Amino acid sequence: MTACRTCRCTLLLVLLGAVAGTAAAAPPPASASPDPPHGELLYRRHCVACHGGQAWGDGPREIPALAGQSEAYLIEQLTRFASDARPGSVMHGPAMHDTLKATDVNRATAIGDLAAYLARAPAAPHAEQGRGRSLDVGRSAYSRACAGCHGEDGAGRDGATPRIGGQHFRYLLSRLREFGATHRGLVETPALPAQEQQPLADYVSRLPGGGTP
Numbered sequence: 001m002t003a004c005r006t007c008r009c010t011l012l013l014v015l016l017g018a019v020a021g022t023a024a025a026a027p028p029p030a031s032a033s034p035d036p037p038h039g040e041l042l043y044r045r046h047c048v049a050c051h052g053g054q055a056w057g058d059g060p061r062e063i064p065a066l067a068g069q070s071e072a073y074l075i076e077q078l079t080r081f082a083s084d085a086r087p088g089s090v091m092h093g094p095a096m097h098d099t100l101k102a103t104d105v106n107r108a109t110a111i112g113d114l115a116a117y118l119a120r121a122p123a124a125p126h127a128e129q130g131r132g133r134s135l136d137v138g139r140s141a142y143s144r145a146c147a148g149c150h151g152e153d154g155a156g157r158d159g160a161t162p163r164i165g166g167q168h169f170r171y172l173l174s175r176l177r178e179f180g181a182t183h184r185g186l187v188e189t190p191a192l193p194a195q196e197q198q199p200l201a202d203y204v205s206r207l208p209g210g211g212t213p
């Protein structure tokens with residue numbers, strides 16, 4: 001199992017490197033000294049209407065919670081959204097993409113400041129959850145197919161693998177439906193039967209995700 005995890009991790013890094021190299025030119029260097037208060041200012045100006053006053057997202061609208069997410073992962077995603085390498089969901093992806101075109105946010109330093117603010121913000125205390133049926137199915141699917149990378153508590157790993165524990169149920173479910181056998185074409189994951197998606201998203205929404213940083 002250990003060897004297997006190691007080998008997946010290596011594959012992942014190679015794939016992420018390849019994508020960053022082709023689609024988004026070079027990944028932006030994380031700012032040497034990010035400025036979280038400036039990130040908060042940008043957040044209030046450009047993001048608050050959708051992601052909410054405390055960056056806790058909105059379950060019914062499938063808008064993810066961002067507070068407490070891994071800083072490196074946030075930088076990577078914002079860079080990909082800004083360059084169109086990640087198009088985003090049909091309803092909100094284009095609107096969000098336009099948001100990131102403003103000259104004060106579409107810069108490596110601004111993205112670094114935003115990520116620094118969000119990563120340090122207290123995580124949402126309660127995620128939107130599913131109906132609580134078949135949580136045992138969700139638990140065993142998670143241990144089998146996800147925990148090796150995202151961690152038993154859903155806290156993520158080494159920056160690039162995001163925290164997913166405590167994320168909103170409907171957002172998780174729509175990501176699982178979109179992903180199929182790979183995550184955005186980046187990471188190969190074990191096959192997941194369709195009937196396991198709902199219990200799995202429900203189970204993950206209840207995981208602590210490492211708690212508030």
Ligand code: HEC
Nearest residue numbers: 046047050062063064074077088089092093095096099114
């Ligand atoms: C019009 C509403 C809207 C606005 C404005 C918006 N977002 Fe989003 N954002 C979304 C939705 C919906 C998703 C999830 C669907 C997707 O992937 O497109 C999302 C996804 C994200 C993600 C990916 C989360 C993940 O876990 O992969 C990040 C990061 C993010 N937004 C940050 C921001 C930041 C920072 C801003 C402001 C600069 C912003 N968003 C503005 C609606 C919005």
Ligand code: HEC
Nearest residue numbers: 008064145146149160161162164172175183184187189192
């Ligand atoms: C091989 C390691 C690996 C495995 C196995 C894996 N993931 Fe991931 N997951 C990742 C990485 C890396 C990312 C970030 C991808 C990116 O940068 O777009 C990710 C992203 C995600 C996201 C997107 C987060 C967001 O907010 O948009 C979700 C949701 C997710 N994984 C859920 C799962 C679930 C559920 C499973 C089990 C079925 C799983 N993952 C299995 C590595 C893995």
